[in-house]
Amino acid sequence: MTRSGKEYIAGLRDSRRVFINGEFVDDVTTHPAFRGAVASLARVYDEAHDPANAEVLTYPSPTTGEPVNRAFLIPRSEEDLRLRRVALRRQAETTLGLMGRGPEHVAGFLAGWAARSDVFAAAGDEYADRVVRFYEHVRDRDLYCSYAIVPPQIDRGKPAHQQADPHLYAGVKEERPDGVVLAGAQMLGTGAAISDYLVLSCIVPLRPGDEDQAISVALPIGAEGLKIYSRRSYAEAATSVYDYPLASRFDETDALIVLDDVFVPWERVFVYRNLDITRDQWNHTPAHLLGNNQAQIRFSVKLDLLAGLALRVAEMNGTAALPPVRGTLGELAAHAALVSGLVAAQEQNCRIDEHGVAWPGAAEAFAVMTLQSDFYPKLLTILRDLCGGGVIQLPSAAADYGHPEARADLERYVQSPGHPSQERVKLLKLVWDMVGSEFASRHQQYEMFYAGAPFLVRTRMSQVYDFDRAGALVDRALAGYGVDGFEAGDGFEAGDGFEAG
Ligand SMILES: Cc1cc2nc3c(=O)[nH]c(=O)nc-3n(C[C@H](O)[C@H](O)[C@H](O)COP(=O)(O)OP(=O)(O)OC[C@H]3O[C@@H](n4cnc5c(N)ncnc54)[C@H](O)[C@@H]3O)c2cc1C
Structure with a gap:
């Protein structure tokens, strides 16, 4: 079921730890750094929630039959992609194309993962089940996932496991019977401060030895130990909506994500210490x-x-x-x-x-x-x-x-x-x-x-790119002639080709 803007806002009032200007924020929905972006996204939620827009912006959930945001659609045809585009364009127009990591962005990633959960099943069927269940969970509740999938710029000259401290880059610190404990940091959680879940993984190539970083998990933003260090807010610096009409409304904010021994139950672990699946989830799924x-x-x-x-x-x-x-x-x-x-x-x-x-x-x-x-x-x-x-x-x-x-x-x-x-x-x-x-x-x-x-x-x-096709064209251009002129065939006699025309 789609949520109203009010419901989205209510969901942000939790134990999340968002840090800005030297302190942790009490309530992101009222803080001047975040409230403009929250209000803009609430409008996006309201539009999809409005029955008048249901036909364009939603489709029936395959599990509940209730209308859910079309951003979650698993496309099965060119027409599905077209319908998805029409809906996503309408949503992007609401924020003038200026909020890159609104709820509809990671929704597409989750749809792609759920569509090809077999890629996750390479480690066991339970991983595929978790991916699909999480996708259905956020789709049917209309939740907002942000993501952080790049290690922080500390020393890119060395792989994760050769860093001075093995827990600089977000990864597994401890395995428990009921889940895993994560530690380290990841960048760059755009919208994380005003979202419901953070999907944490790694899109940067990992090497053998980096298994602790070869994970894909989902964390509620209010999870204990999860900290969001926001960059400077442009919305807060805006003197008025007249002076900064975009910054005041669409500053989605970006943040360093820090995990201070964050516990993740197994049901939210989609990839675990697996270099191949961490890589394949991006390109072997849509x-x-x-x-x-x-x-x-x-x-x-x-x-x-x-x-x-x-x-x-x-x-x-x-x-x-x-x-x-x-x-x-x-x-x-x-x-x-x-x-x-x-x-x-x-x-x-x-x-x-x-x-x-x-x-x-x-x-x-x-x-x-x-x-x-x-x-x-x-x-x-x-x-x-x-x-x-x-x-x-x-x-x-x-x-x-x-x-x-x-x-x-x-x-x-x-x-x-x-x-x-x-x-x-x-x-x-x-x-x-x-x-x-x-x-x-x-x-x-x-x-x-x-x-x-x-x-x-x-x-x-x-x-x-189809370089085979491009290369074949060059081969075709080079075919049938040499230093002795044309080879016989194609209407030419052997040795033809020395005279212009
Ligand atoms: C505004 C903003 C929002 C973002 N939001 C998100 C988000 O929501 N979630 C998320 O996960 N990520 C986010 N990102 C991070 C983004 O994914 C990364 O910036 C991107 O992947 C590039 O990584 P990097 O910044 O570490 O740059 P680097 O990989 O460090 O590259 C920086 C530059 O260094 C040079 N360089 C580095 N390595 C090499 C090499 N091997 N060979 C040649 N040149 C090299 C190149 O000039 C390159 O352009 C965001 C980034 C920005 C700027």
């Missing part, structure tokens, strides 16, 4: 593709927002009809269309596996991941270029309009035809929160790294 397909649907919304901002700024500045500006708008539009096209192509080129599960097209998914780390910063620069100094020549805060003398000057000098001062400033402050604020800068880092370090993504791209 989890990674489904999760990143969602990430790109969300990214596509964000690119539309960027293009729309460029258009509105150009219109306001009276430059929209100038040919060079049209060209600039066209360049932004090309990137937005490229991503939405590649997302659609993931549906058309999906692969239905032997279990009847639809995997989004891998080459198209990795193409977006590969290219976006390069072009997202470039698109921000294009929007900056269109804005010139306008995004800097702005009143210091909404409060400036409260001062009669300042207000009169602002209304006279900071305005455009058809755009009174407060409207002009409102648009340009929105643009600045997209391209120049600390929130915007974090977003740049996010789009460069959320899918992994760019050099790794490029390598993976080279593995999923």
Whole structure:
């Protein structure tokens, strides 16, 4: 059953230990660092919970028959992927494509794992059962899972087991009859502070000797010993929604996760000290593709927002009809269309596996991941270029309009035809929160790294692309001729080919 926003918020009031600004937070739902993001996600929950949206945003749970969020759907056809995209796009539009790790992200990973639980069964059927039961648990209760699947940057020159302390990277410290005790840290729990469960695993290649880190588990955020060290909050630093319209509402926060002897019962252990399954859960199931397909649907919304901002700024500045500006708008539009096209192509080129599960097209998914780390910063620069100094020549805060003398000057000098001062400033402050604020800068880092370090993504791209087909084309181009000209065949005589034409 879907939850209302209120139910989501109520679920966050527990024993969670979230640390920021030198202290642990009493209640993330009211703390200024988190409440804006919580309110935004509550709206996302409300929309799916609204019966008027049920047909688009939900589907009946195969176990209870109740409507559940379509983000949990295990796709079995191109049409399923399309329906999933329509729903995920609607949800991403609610947060303008600016919350990368909302509930619908890890939902895709869990669906991918449950769809191919046989991969987990390689260690015993009980592991597959646990994966499926956890997936059904969160799906049918509409719970929000965040994840931390990368070891902290301590010393990447050595594998986990050769670090100075064997419990720096999150892993098994002790095995008990009823479960395991985990210790260490993991990065980078985006949204962890405002989620219900943390999925903890490792996507970075592990080596023999790293078995303690070769795990996949789910922890309630309030689990004893689990600590969430949030980065600085941009929402809290925002002076008003008018001054920072994005940071104040969509700062999902990122955090270092620390496990201080956290007990995990066996029913929440999906992979245990198994290097092969820790690796295979990402690529031998559709989890990674489904999760990143969602990430790109969300990214596509964000690119539309960027293009729309460029258009509105150009219109306001009276430059929209100038040919060079049209060209600039066209360049932004090309990137937005490229991503939405590649997302659609993931549906058309999906692969239905032997279990009847639809995997989004891998080459198209990795193409977006590969290219976006390069072009997202470039698109921000294009929007900056269109804005010139306008995004800097702005009143210091909404409060400036409260001062009669300042207000009169602002209304006279900071305005455009058809755009009174407060409207002009409102648009340009929105643009600045997209391209120049600390929130915007974090977003740049996010789009460069959320899918992994760019050099790794490029390598993976080279593995999923059909190089056999590409290579065969070269062989074809090279076939049938040599230093002696054409070989006989294909309408040529042996030795032909020395004369042009
Ligand atoms: C805003 C943000 C949010 C995130 N949210 C999450 C989240 O919710 N959950 C989660 O699990 N993770 C999250 N991440 C982490 C993300 O998955 C990692 O940043 C990503 O996997 C890259 O790992 P890294 O940061 O350790 O970079 P590194 O692997 O350390 O790479 C950094 C750079 O070092 C260089 N480098 C490193 N190793 C090599 C090598 N072998 N060869 C050549 N060059 C190399 C490259 O220039 C590379 O770009 C988030 C990251 C960001 C920035």
